[in-house]
Amino acid sequence: MTDHLLIKKPWVTEKSTNLAKLGQYVFIVKPGATKPEVKKAIKAIYKVDAIAVNMVNRPAKRKRFGNAFRGAEGEYRKAIVTLKEGQKIDLQ
Numbered sequence: 001m002t003d004h005l006l007i008k009k010p011w012v013t014e015k016s017t018n019l020a021k022l023g024q025y026v027f028i029v030k031p032g033a034t035k036p037e038v039k040k041a042i043k044a045i046y047k048v049d050a051i052a053v054n055m056v057n058r059p060a061k062r063k064r065f066g067n068a069f070r071g072a073e074g075e076y077r078k079a080i081v082t083l084k085e086g087q088k089i090d091l092q
Contacts, residue, residue: 003041006033010091011078019080025089029079031057038079046089052082 010016011026019026029038035053042050060075083089 003044006030006037006041007045007079008076012091020088020091023083023085023088025081025083025091027079027081029055029077031075031077033077033079035079038081042081048087048089049084050081051084054080054082056080 006029008028008030011028013026016026027038027042033055035055038053038055039050042048042053056078058076058078060072062069063071063073065071
C-alpha cells in the first residue's frame with residue numbers, strides 16, 4: 001500500500017493539539033495499517049523520524065432514527081506517532 005493512501009488525514013482536536021506540544025501526533029489511518037507501515041509512511045510523507053507508534057481502533061457505533069436502529073457511524077483507526085526529540089510536523 002502506498003504511503004499517501006495509508007495515512008488518511010491528521011486528527012486535529014484539542015487533545016491532539018496538546019499531544020503535539022509533547023511531540024506526539026495523531027492520524028487517521030486505513031483499518032489494516034500496521035505500526036511499521038505507519039512509521040514508514042510518516043517518514044516518507046513528513047520527512048521526520050518516528051520512535052513509537054500506538055494504534056487505537058474505534059468500532060462503529062449504531063445510530064438510532066425513530067424507534068429502530070437504522071445505521072451506523074463508521075469505524076476508524078487512529079495512529080499516535082511519537083517523534084524523535086526536536087522534530088515536529090506542521091499540520092496547518
